[in-house]
Amino acid sequence: MQIEGLDETDNRILETIKDNARLSYKDIGEKVGISRVSVKTRINAMQEKGIIKGFQTLIDPTQVPDGTRFFLDVECAPDYYEEVVECLASSKMIRQIYGVSGECRIHAAGFAPNSRSLEYLANTIYRRQRGISRIEWHTVLSTLMDADGGVDHVRYKEPEHLEE
Numbered sequence: 001m002q003i004e005g006l007d008e009t010d011n012r013i014l015e016t017i018k019d020n021a022r023l024s025y026k027d028i029g030e031k032v033g034i035s036r037v038s039v040k041t042r043i044n045a046m047q048e049k050g051i052i053k054g055f056q057t058l059i060d061p062t063q064v065p066d067g068t069r070f071f072l073d074v075e076c077a078p079d080y081y082e083e084v085v086e087c088l089a090s091s092k093m094i095r096q097i098y099g100v101s102g103e104c105r106i107h108a109a110g111f112a113p114n115s116r117s118l119e120y121l122a123n124t125i126y127r128r129q130r131g132i133s134r135i136e137w138h139t140v141l142s143t144l145m146d147a148d149g150g151v152d153h154v155r156y157k158e159p160e161h162l163e164e
Contacts, residue, residue: 080131
């Protein structure tokens, strides 16, 4: 990753911490070739400028054995758009909601404990929420690429219980 406007050292710091922000300033400094004090000063400056927005732990709920990651595509009447968004946002299973191209279309992503819960959610939303003309759901079988989540590419591998 190279961010225009940053010097080589700051870019090397960002490259070092992008996959493991829990490294100590000392460890980062050793990898980049500067002191821990310089690392701390540079990281603090990048935080103040808004380049580094924070440090977080990424949890992949799709690794839960019985869980189902899903996408919902919803079409609704213009007068009910905000109401439909609020309805989706009220579900603990919905993690992201996007307004997408097309007339009054909404794309939502989430995680359900199992496929029956997902089916119940979709059917409940469709039956109870006024203004929805169509709802479609898809389950995620595998993540092939997620640059923001740190997965550049994952090759398909047979689960051990299916291998001979």
